[in-house]
Structures are given as structure tokens and as C-alpha cells.
Amino acid sequence: MKPRCDLCADSRVTPLIEFGAHPIAHHFLTDPAQAEYTHPVTLGFCEACGLTQLMDPIPPEKFYTDYNWLSSWKWNPHVPRLVEAIEQMPGLMKPSPVFEAGSNDGTFLAALRERGFTKLLGLEPAQDAVTAARKLGVETVRAYFTPAVARELAASFGQCDLFITRQVLEHVTNLPEFAEAMRVMLRPGARVLAEVPDFGFNQTAPDYSAIWEEHVNHFTAETLTRFLNDVGVEVTHVETAMFSGQILIAFGTYTGNRIAPKAAAVAESRAKALAYRDRWPKFRAALHSYLDSEAKGGRKIALYGAGCRSSCLINYTGLSSRLAFAVDDQPEKQGRFMPGSRLAVRPSEALVLENVGLCLLAVNAENEEKVIARHAEFLRRGGRFASIHPPSPRLPAFWKTV
Ligand SMILES: [Zn+2]
Incomplete structure (x- = not known):
């Protein structure tokens, strides 16, 4: 069903939970009898690297072409903390080039500009978001982050001293390509800030609402670290915050040397993924009986x-x-x-x-x-x-x- 893993390209991605075929969660209906496009939602697990991912993702053009979502619609309570952490990064100066992949409407780069950072560039594929970012005065290129685009940006803007990607990696179906583009954009010694939803939290909560068609990858601290290590980023610190559920924020430094993954991490990820799978039918039955008892009378x-x-x-x-x-x-x-x-x-x-x-x-x-x-x-x-x-x-x- 899945030819290769999004992260390590191994073919051993096995189905974990089949949720059935469902419509796109953003597509509200104007008439309850309206026909809907549906697509199977199946969560899979890669036996080689431990990344939990969708088995059969919807082609991105089905929803990103007129993607109606701007970052500023949602309150980001952890942004001041991130800005503070960036200001304290050793060696990072206010004129240092800062690049954000998937910068949406530019609100995060604008927050850095307010703190005195002067060389900022965003990259974003959604037209509405790009228009909003340009209105904010944040320089933004409209494109997906690929190695070819990264080479153009590295030539025109220069490599960056700080690479930011927030709430993006969970949407990316080809992580090795994204990793290659990162290597092109990163200057040796550059800082990296990567933010994703925390699937480790969702596994223990348990939270099954987090599995939806746009989030093709479900990272834990271990698999996010593995991805960054494979780019050549040494992860120095991982913290969590609340933002539509729990999120992971990883900080690291680009060394240019890929760090080999730890085999033990996969076994641990596997045990957690199987426990999440086994809880699913129990959770569903318990939710139904709870509502049965509440509906009495x-x-x-x-x-x-x-x-x-x-x-x-x-x-x-x-x-x-x-x-x-x-x-x-x-x-x-x-x-x-x-x-x-x-x-x-x-x-x-x-x-x-x-x-x-x-x-x-x-x-x-x-x-x-x-x-x-x-x-x-x-x-x-x-x-x-x-x-x-x-x-x-x-x-x-x-x-x-x-
Ligand atoms: Zn894998």
C-alpha cells in the first residue's frame, strides 16, 4: 500500500490503525445531501525508522491549492518563548540571515523583525498566506521547499544562520527531499528550530483526533531527532508547549555530518505505536457507552x-x-x-x-x-x-x- 517510508525510504511500512474512508476535514457542506470526496485514513508504522505515518496520503493539491488557513487566526501562546530562545542563541546576530520554510502569513518572521532581526525570508506554497505575509511586509517566496528551490534561494538570499520550520514537517510526504533542501540552505554552524505536533503525547493521552489527512507524519521526540540527525543537525534541546494539543519544539545546530540513528529507539517507538493501536477499539467502545449512559432519559x-x-x-x-x-x-x-x-x-x-x-x-x-x-x-x-x-x-x- 505504501511503497516507501516518508522519512527513511524503507519499504517496511505496515498498517497500524485503519480508520476507514473519510472526507477532507476542512470541507464543510452547504447542503447535508451533498456528495463528498472520501479517502482512506490508515495509520502506518515504519519498522525501519519508527516513524508513524499515513499509509496512503491524499495528493497535496487536493487541499493546499486554495488552502484557507492563516497562522494568525490561531493564538500562538508559545511564540514569545520561541522568540526569546532565538534571541539567546549564541552567535546569532540581528543581521544574521533567518529563513523560515512554510512561513504561512509571516507572523512569526514579523515577530522576529519586531525584536530587531533584519534579514528575513519566508517560503510558503499557499497563495492566501503569501498575500497576507507580503501585506505584513515580510519577504516571502511562493513555492514548495525542494532542493531546486533551495539552490535558487541560497544563491539569491544566501545560506541562513537560523532555519525555522513550524508545523510543516508533519505535512511533508518526501522528508529526504526536504532534508536535502535544508542542507542546501544551512550554513555550517547554523541554528535550527523545528516545531511539530507531539505524537508521543497523543499516544499516551490517547488522542485519535490528531490523525487527519493533512498530517501525513506523526513525530515523537525520537523520530523528530532522527530526521534532524539525518539532515546533519545535532539536536541540543527538545521542549514541549501547548498549541492545539501538545507540540514538540526541537533546537539544534547544523554540523553537516549526518548522525547515525539508534536502533533501540525504533523498538521503543514500536511498543508505543502498538499500545496506541490496541487502545483504539477499547477507546471507541468506551466513548459509545459513555454517550449511551449520558443519553438516558x-x-x-x-x-x-x-x-x-x-x-x-x-x-x-x-x-x-x-x-x-x-x-x-x-x-x-x-x-x-x-x-x-x-x-x-x-x-x-x-x-x-x-x-x-x-x-x-x-x-x-x-x-x-x-x-x-x-x-x-x-x-x-x-x-x-x-x-x-x-x-x-x-x-x-x-x-x-x-
Ligand atoms: Zn522509515
């Missing part, structure tokens, strides 16, 4: 937060018939229907109007308090909230025991 159950993660979780677990509707504060989503489940998306008031008993919260854990505070009337009438996004303190009790 005719209590209506609704969902708050019609995002990609909740869409995936509802479709993979087959929850649509158990939910009355979804609520979302984004006016563009209201009046539409969620992909796959075809749940109607309504404004917040619907929770009270429809006499909902339980509302499943599908918002980032750091935003839950704010959302709950806005629903005093729902709570006063006996409505309750329970979260479906780890690491919330409001996860139903079964979550920890499956």
Missing part, C-alpha cells in the same frame, strides 16, 4: 467546536447519530454541515434553545474556561460540559482507564 448531546480534530474524531468513532448538532462561534461555519457526520453547525444559543443536556467540548484545553464562562444560562438549566480534547481536566473518566 432523552438528554440531548451536542458538540461545541466544529474543527478538524472534532470532525475526525466523530467520523472515526461513528458518533454522528448520537449527536443532535454542532455549535461553533465562527459565523462562516454556521448554517453549514460538518464533513462526513453532516451535523448542522449552529450558533451557541442553540444549546439552550434545544435543551441540550451534555455538550462535548472540542476546543483547545487552554480555551475551555473562556467558553464555559460564556454559557452561564446553559449551566443554570442543568447543562453540563465534558471535553473530548486531551489534556483537558474535563475528559470523561473512561479516558484514563481504556
Whole structure:
């Protein structure tokens, strides 16, 4: 099914979890009877390098051509910490060339410009994001990051002293090509900052909503380190932060010498991946019985937060018939229907109007308090909230025991 691993090109990628065929999580419907393109979502594991990855990714042009997503829409609470870490990097000066692969709308480079960095370049394939970045005055080239593009940039802009890539590597189906492009752009001794969702966290949470069609690679600290080592980057420090779930931030220095992988890391990754696989059917059954008990006495159950993660979780677990509707504060989503489940998306008031008993919260854990505070009337009438996004303190009790 998969000819080669995204990371090491080995052919031993074996299926781990088959979630079934599902529509693209960004594609909301205007009519619940509308036909949808679906694609199988199967998580696989590479026996050679330990990277967990999608077996059969959707061709990127299916969703990136008119990719409707800008970084600045989402609050990035960890950005000040990253900027501070960059300012403290030894040898990195304010005029040092800084390059960001997958710079989206340029907000991160603009944050560095505010701190006095003067030589900044972004690379981004999505037209909307490039337009937004240029409006911000951030120099941005529209292209995918390939070795040929990197050679052009290295000739015109120069190699960089700081290479940044945030929330990009999980989308890349050809990591060896990305690695080669990195080697072209990096000056020996250059610093590297790489940020990805933390699949190690998702495995223990457990969080199955993190598996969606755009994230073709699911990195742990071990596999992210392996990728960077293969580029020739010595990883000096890895930390975590919260941003739509837990993320990994790796810091390193480019030495130009590839570092050989450790075999023991693969065995450990394998054990964790198999445990995640074995928990999936138990998790799905426990979620259904939890909702069965909550629906007793005719209590209506609704969902708050019609995002990609909740869409995936509802479709993979087959929850649509158990939910009355979804609520979302984004006016563009209201009046539409969620992909796959075809749940109607309504404004917040619907929770009270429809006499909902339980509302499943599908918002980032750091935003839950704010959302709950806005629903005093729902709570006063006996409505309750329970979260479906780890690491919330409001996860139903079964979550920890499956
Ligand atoms: Zn591999």
C-alpha cells in the first residue's frame, strides 16, 4: 500500500490503525445531501525508522491549492518563548540571515523583525498566506521547499544562520527531499528550530483526533531527532508547549555530518505505536457507552467546536447519530454541515434553545474556561460540559482507564 517510508525510504511500512474512508476535514457542506470526496485514513508504522505515518496520503493539491488557513487566526501562546530562545542563541546576530520554510502569513518572521532581526525570508506554497505575509511586509517566496528551490534561494538570499520550520514537517510526504533542501540552505554552524505536533503525547493521552489527512507524519521526540540527525543537525534541546494539543519544539545546530540513528529507539517507538493501536477499539467502545449512559432519559448531546480534530474524531468513532448538532462561534461555519457526520453547525444559543443536556467540548484545553464562562444560562438549566480534547481536566473518566 505504501511503497516507501516518508522519512527513511524503507519499504517496511505496515498498517497500524485503519480508520476507514473519510472526507477532507476542512470541507464543510452547504447542503447535508451533498456528495463528498472520501479517502482512506490508515495509520502506518515504519519498522525501519519508527516513524508513524499515513499509509496512503491524499495528493497535496487536493487541499493546499486554495488552502484557507492563516497562522494568525490561531493564538500562538508559545511564540514569545520561541522568540526569546532565538534571541539567546549564541552567535546569532540581528543581521544574521533567518529563513523560515512554510512561513504561512509571516507572523512569526514579523515577530522576529519586531525584536530587531533584519534579514528575513519566508517560503510558503499557499497563495492566501503569501498575500497576507507580503501585506505584513515580510519577504516571502511562493513555492514548495525542494532542493531546486533551495539552490535558487541560497544563491539569491544566501545560506541562513537560523532555519525555522513550524508545523510543516508533519505535512511533508518526501522528508529526504526536504532534508536535502535544508542542507542546501544551512550554513555550517547554523541554528535550527523545528516545531511539530507531539505524537508521543497523543499516544499516551490517547488522542485519535490528531490523525487527519493533512498530517501525513506523526513525530515523537525520537523520530523528530532522527530526521534532524539525518539532515546533519545535532539536536541540543527538545521542549514541549501547548498549541492545539501538545507540540514538540526541537533546537539544534547544523554540523553537516549526518548522525547515525539508534536502533533501540525504533523498538521503543514500536511498543508505543502498538499500545496506541490496541487502545483504539477499547477507546471507541468506551466513548459509545459513555454517550449511551449520558443519553438516558432523552438528554440531548451536542458538540461545541466544529474543527478538524472534532470532525475526525466523530467520523472515526461513528458518533454522528448520537449527536443532535454542532455549535461553533465562527459565523462562516454556521448554517453549514460538518464533513462526513453532516451535523448542522449552529450558533451557541442553540444549546439552550434545544435543551441540550451534555455538550462535548472540542476546543483547545487552554480555551475551555473562556467558553464555559460564556454559557452561564446553559449551566443554570442543568447543562453540563465534558471535553473530548486531551489534556483537558474535563475528559470523561473512561479516558484514563481504556
Ligand atoms: Zn522509515
